[in-house]
Amino acid sequence: MKYITLTLIALFISLEVGSASFTRRAEMPFNTANMLKIMDEIGIEYPDIVMAQAKIETGHFTSKVFRENHNLFGMKLPRQRSTTATGEQYKHATYTSWRQSVVDYKLWQDKVLKKVKSRRAYLKYLNENYAENKQYVNLIKKMI
Numbered sequence: 001m002k003y004i005t006l007t008l009i010a011l012f013i014s015l016e017v018g019s020a021s022f023t024r025r026a027e028m029p030f031n032t033a034n035m036l037k038i039m040d041e042i043g044i045e046y047p048d049i050v051m052a053q054a055k056i057e058t059g060h061f062t063s064k065v066f067r068e069n070h071n072l073f074g075m076k077l078p079r080q081r082s083t084t085a086t087g088e089q090y091k092h093a094t095y096t097s098w099r100q101s102v103v104d105y106k107l108w109q110d111k112v113l114k115k116v117k118s119r120r121a122y123l124k125y126l127n128e129n130y131a132e133n134k135q136y137v138n139l140i141k142k143m144i
Helices: 002-018 021-026 031-040 047-058 064-069 098-112 119-130 137-144
Strands: 087-089 092-094
Touching: 021 119, 031 047, 031 087, 031 098, 047 064, 047 119, 047 137, 119 137
Parallel strands: none
Antiparallel strands: 087 092
């Protein structure tokens, strides 16, 4: 399953960068409908939770880290996993596009979901390992 997911993500990245669809994808503006479409295409688990995370992490898509780094999730530059990040700015990962941020979140999810097997466990994991704010999961629950 891991190899299938990584293969699909690699294919998604190569299509985005190396084909005629790149022009269409590159011009795909950020909005929540497009974000949901990409999340569905690459198999993001719990998309309602992930969308709520993006809204929280970016201040409803207005933060400097989102606008300049294309970082939807407040992700730090990973040191020990595959990533689509291109660097670091403001102590957060940078991406070439918002779509690459979504792909990177999927790579992170694939690593995490080995440990958690349910929605409830996922929220618990986020609260204990992802969030800096102890009310993070409560904020997510209010948004969904």
